[in-house]
Amino acid sequence: MTTASTPTWPGSFGAEPRRKRRALSRELIVETALTIVDTEGLDALNMRRVAQELGTGAASLYAHVANKDELLALLLDRVYGDLDHPEPDPDRWREQAKEYLKQQRDNLVSHGDLARAAMIQNIPTSPGALDAAETMLALLRAGGLPEQVCAYAVDVIGLYVVATALEESSRKGPGGEPDERQAEAYIGGVRSFFASLPPERYPLIVGMAGALTRNVGDERFDFGLDLLFDGLVAQAGRTFD
Amino acid sequence: MTTASTPTWPGSFGAEPRRKRRALSRELIVETALTIVDTEGLDALNMRRVAQELGTGAASLYAHVANKDELLALLLDRVYGDLDHPEPDPDRWREQAKEYLKQQRDNLVSHGDLARAAMIQNIPTSPGALDAAETMLALLRAGGLPEQVCAYAVDVIGLYVVATALEESSRKGPGGEPDERQAEAYIGGVRSFFASLPPERYPLIVGMAGALTRNVGDERFDFGLDLLFDGLVAQAGRTFD
DNA sequence: TAGTTGACACGAACAGCGTTCGCTAGTAGA
DNA sequence: TCTACTAGCGAACGCTGTTCGTGTCAACTA
Known part of the structure; x- marks a missing residue:
């Protein structure tokens, strides 16, 4: 399970009608x-x-x-296939990108902790994930960023989205339901753990326990996206080779 | 295994000498x-x-x-414990941070695909990981960044390092040894997979197959770090609440 | 319409995993 | 020297992914 190998995609990019006899497909x-x-x-x-x-x-x-790994890959593809892909507009590319990435995260979070499977599968090879990468590349290119910058960036950004989704989903229980109470209890537990650490060894963590566990709406996610895009624009003039 | 719960650390922050009779500790x-x-x-x-x-x-x-999860946590703590922590210098904080993060990545990569275990364990609770977070916070604060920005940033940055380490380690086989040939074969496989995709559906991925799989030294990792820190500086003026 | 074929379904089993139970044995204290 | 305690450890339990061999039904051929 989960050993690195040359990427392939098992399930036919075109349409391949399978015979079904007892309704198992x-x-x-x-x-x-x-x-x-x-x-x-x-x-x-x-x-x-x-x-x-x-x-x-x-x-x-x-x-x-073929096996459970393939089933997981198909699951992820199924989820990535649910995305709406925007038509890149050079005047609004950044807003479009943010919206698209939020959609990705919400999609993942709505399926429990499936993001954990996405985290392991490091390189996207399924049609749905490739569609997402293609769309993201189109948005970045619409922003006028150089090719190599886009290539590196799409990796970092995709990673951030999946990781955030994973973090988000771990706050809820496995039962899918939002359950604000349980999320609050969990985050509160983390906060009091930080606050209870020995202050002489971890002065900043103890002092910043509140800031470190702050969780109001999408602020945390938005911050990360803004940080990434600001950094991206700053790197726009970078040359390679 | 890997269900979310209030964080604790099993192994005593102080020193607790255990009795050993047959040299099993x-x-x-x-x-x-x-x-x-x-x-x-x-x-x-x-x-x-x-x-x-x-x-x-x-x-x-x-x-x-206690169980395998605890063993994995101890393993990670052992690895994070190997870090050298710099004394924050406001004039060199950014270089110090980059160097420190590279050290973190190299440490992880030198222990096979252990980074995968770190990826799952979303919130650091072990002394070693907390030391790393404390040091990173100190460096960011030395850069004069506001508290909430540092709090959010330390999360994003830590995540990037672990994820990069995971990606790096998946290029080598499990056998630890660098094995440049195998890494090259793997990355080449990914490149030709991208290049072989249907161009009418994935024009950008096909056209950018080279850029997407570019892997020269630390360029990719450095790019990500520069992107993050540039974004961080741009976000420095942001206010919360 | 009757016969044949072949793909699909599936019970049973195998190997490997994390973990627990209860017995063994050796050491430290009385 | 005797006793109590604890770490060591073989065996087993329940779970996992996966495979094998056989059963069975639908569709094609004559």
Whole structure:
């Protein structure tokens, strides 16, 4: 599991109608797995559980899905496929990009801690993830940024979005529901942990416990995006080679 | 495994000498586990394997380590503990920070794909990781940045370092050794995958396949750091509340 | 329409994992 | 020397991903 290898994508870029005899298909498996992740979290997802939900045995799934890694990749692709891709406008590229990235994050967060799977899968090879990268590149190019800057940036930005989604989802329980109370309890626990540390060793962490755990709406996410784009513009004149 | 909960740190911030009768100790277990990760990768690390290396059974480890998650946390702390912490100098804070972060990345990369464990563990609670955060905060504050900006930034920056380390380590095999040939083969595979995509759907990815997979020395990492710090300076005047 | 074929379904099993149970054995204190 | 305690450890439990061999039904051929 999760060993580095040359990227490929298993599932046909075109359309390939599969025969189905007893209504068990790749799409159905992916959809079922997704509802499990949504309702019970990524840790609850295993082949037997998916099969049980479909009223069959785990072995049956392997006729449509090579292994669990492929299933996870298909799940991520399914989620990335839900994005609306904006038409790049050079006058509004930055707002468009921010909006697009927020959409990406919300999409991920709405599916429990699926972002954890995205975090491991370092390089996107699925059609949906490639679409997202292509769109992001188009937006950056519309901003007039040099090629190599865009190439490096799309990596950093994508990473930030996934990581933020992961952090966000870890605040809620596995049960999907927002549950503001539980999120507040968790963040409060972190804050009091920071505040309770020995101040002679961690003066700044103790003193900044409040600032470090501040969590009001999208402020944290917005800050990161603004930071990234400001940095990007500052790097625009950079040359390579 | 890996469910969100209030952070604690199992292992006593002070010194707590443990009795050892047959030379089996927490430190020895951690050290043994680390060499396994170094030589065979994170996937090869399991309790039986560690025990075998120590000439005993897996059950014996649980007298010194609560579970595998704690072992991983101890491993990460051990690695973060190897850092040299600079004395913040307001005139050189940015160079100091860059150097410090490079050191962090190199430290992680030198221990195989251990960065993957750091990626999952979203919030640092171990003494070593807290030391790193404290040092980073001190450097940012030395740069005269406002408190909330530092608080948000330390998160983004730490994340970038870990993610970059993970990406870096995934290019080498699990065998630790640099193996320039294998890294080149991997990156070449990614490049030709990008180049082989349908150009009508992914014109930018296909056209930028070279730029997207460019990998000369530390250029990529340096770019990200410069981007982050430029963005940070641009955000310095931001106010909150 | 009857027969054949082949892809799909699936129970059972295998190997590996983290972890626990309860017995063994050796050391420290009385 | 005897006793109490604790670390060590083999065996087992329950879970995981995955494979094998067999069963079974739908669709094509004659």
